[in-house]
Amino acid sequence: MKSLLLICAIFFSATLGIAQNTESDRLLGVWEPSNGKARVKIEKIGDKYYGKIVWLREPNDPNTGQPKVDKNNADATQRTVPLKGYRLLKDFKYLGKDQWDSGTIYDPENGSTYKCIIKMTDNNTLDIRGYIGVEALGRTDVWKRLEVKK
Amino acid sequence: MEEIGSEKITAGGMMVSSVIFFPRLKPWAIGLKPWAPEQKPYLFGSAFILMLFLSSVSMAQTDTTITEEEDFSMYENLYFADAGAKRFCTPKVFDLSPAKLISFGYDHQGAFGIDYDTLGAVSSGHGHFNSASGLRLGANIPVISKTNIVWQLGVNYVRTSFDGRGTTAINVLDSTLRNNGLTTAGLNTTIFKPLGEENFIIAQGAADLSGDYHFDNFTPLKYMRYSAAIIFGKKKSDRKMIGFGLSRTYRAGDLNYIPVILLNWTAPSRKWGVEMLAPARVHIRKTLSARNILLFGYELEGNSYRVLRGEATNPLGYELRRSELRFRAVWETSMYQFIWMSLQAGYRYGYSFNMDSFAPSDKEFFRGFLGDQPFAQENEFKGTWYAQLSVNLVSP
Missing domain, CATH: 1.10.287 (Helix Hairpins)
Incomplete structure (x- = not known):
């Protein structure tokens, strides 16, 4: 009887875990920042969330004709890394109440990395706030979910 | 990565x-x-x-x-999951010099002179100054930063202390410049409202209290001067945004209503660009790297200062219409992550240093470029070199 109770306890706690995962995993998918210049796919690795560039409106550098690279990175060794596939959202954890934090966002336009908090305002809209030190010193961008046309 | x-x-x-x-x-x-x-x-x-x-x-x-x-x-072939979602243009183009959230700066002008006109019974004369310098502080904090609206609030403080040559003041204006200097403290707000993927509106407003006051001898708030601008524009690409509008401004010293032209443009090479909000400022930008920018151009600075309040001849005081045209080179560089330094140097041309008397009505009036209302005192503000250094926390 004890074994049955133990298994039931595991089952219920695991079920709660699934519900938690399902809620936090709503972040997964492909999203478009407000400037429409890129599309970012958010994935999960372990219990953290990451977002990488999967599409660029202007994929090639007009000067070289070659695919754009992370030429503004402060680390010179990273300046030849292609932007397509670049992971610019990193290390987000689900905080609850439709918020993911503890992560960073990288801006390839200036090579800077900012602290970032993600708030899901509805199932298809994210408020992505990059900030310096405190949230008040930041900028919010609104990202929209993309999907294949039904 | x-x-x-x-x-x-x-x-x-x-x-x-x-x-x-x-x-x-x-x-x-x-x-x-x-x-x-x-x-x-x-x-x-x-x-x-x-x-x-x-x-x-x-x-x-x-x-x-x-x-x-x-x-x-x-x-490639993806669509908004929310069918009603819209795209909006942003206020940025490629490689634009960074917006400053918080700024601490110091401005220094070299030796110059002022030719004073007569002011009532006060005789004319020539004032000499070794320098004019002071702190420049500013903060611009985004209150709302959304895709469909960006609203920013700011405060600014600009102090100019005049170091007079010799011990004797020429006249009352010379005396108050030496003893009190000029101070501006103000609030400002900017709203960027995109109307769609291309069109946008920028609305700006500012309230500045300028004068020969100190914080223990504050100028009454009724002498606050208000500026505003509205611009309708189009962002044609990530490299170009243009706009036209109208402004109410004190940049030329006295009150003016003038058209404004906005142009932010980046060349396909991304090595050069233009940052222009004419006639207030026009700069050609040379992008050395994402963290190193050179700007060449000018800025028109100006304000109307309530000075000499309590003088026996005119207790209401006067409005000093100060305007400077600063031709300059600016180097902006990232010192550490989001902390940037801005170093500028150039020639300061004195456009206006005239005074108006509002007695007895004490009401602001519009003279414009074509008005023939006489100044109470017409002064000649001589040019000099200047330099300015600021450390800034820049916006994401």
Whole structure:
């Protein structure tokens, strides 16, 4: 009887875990920042969330004709890394109440990395706030979910 | 860039365990012995519950995105999940010099002179100054920063202390410049409202209290001067935004209503660009790198200062219409991450240093470029070199 109770306890706690995962995993998918210049796919690795560039409106550098690279990175060794596939959202954890934090966002336009908090305002809209030190010193961008046309 | 290596990426970590491990599930794998007739039957039921649980995990973790990682072409034909979603243009173009959230600066002008006109019974004369310098502080904090509206509030403080040559003041204006200097403290706000993917409106407003006051001898708030601008524009690409509008401004010293032209443009090479809000400022930009920018151009600075309040001849005081045209080179560079230094140097041309008397009505009036209302005192503000250094926290 004890074994049955133990298994039931595991089952219920695991079920709660699934519900938690399902809620936090709503972040997964492909999203478009407000400037429409890129599309970012958010994935999960372990219990953290990451977002990488999967599409660029202007994929090639007009000067070289070659695919754009992370030429503004402060680390010179990273300046030849292609932007397509670049992971610019990193290390987000689900905080609850439709918020993911503890992560960073990288801006390839200036090579800077900012602290970032993600708030899901509805199932298809994210408020992505990059900030310096405190949230008040930041900028919010609104990202929209993309999907294949039904 | 972080390399994940061989780590499996899925829409949910649980999917890995359900898909890969479920077919191999054996009772002993979870601490149970293989089922045998002598075992109690509830163990079979327990294993069934676990199987049900694991399969439910598999169903719950379906990845709605495309799982082929390297075939980026599959992300081309995607559409907003929310059919009503709109795209809006942003206030930035490529490589624009960074917006300053917080700024601490110091401005220094070299030696110059002022030719004073007569002011009532006060005789004319020539004032000499070794320098004019002072702190420049500013903060611009985004209150709302959304796709469909950006609203920013700011404060600014500009102090100019005049270091007079010799010990004797020429006249009352010369005296108050030497003793009190000029101070401006103000509030400002900017709203960027995109109307769609291309069109936008920029609205700006500012309230400045300028005068020969100190904080222990404050100028009454009724002498606050208000500036505003509205611009209708079009962002044609990530390299070009243009706009036209109208402004109410004191940049030329006295009150003016003038048209404004906005142009932010970046060349295809991304090495050169233009940052222009004419006639207030026009700069050609040379981008050395994302963290190193040179600007060449000018800025028109000006304000109307309430000075000499309480003077026996005119207790209301006068409005000093100060305007400077600063031709300059500016170097902006990132010192450490978001902390940038701005160093500028150039020639300060004195456009206006005239005074108006509002007595007896004490009301502001519009003269414009064509008005013939006489100044109470027409002064000639001689040019000189200047330099300015500021440390800034820049916006993301």
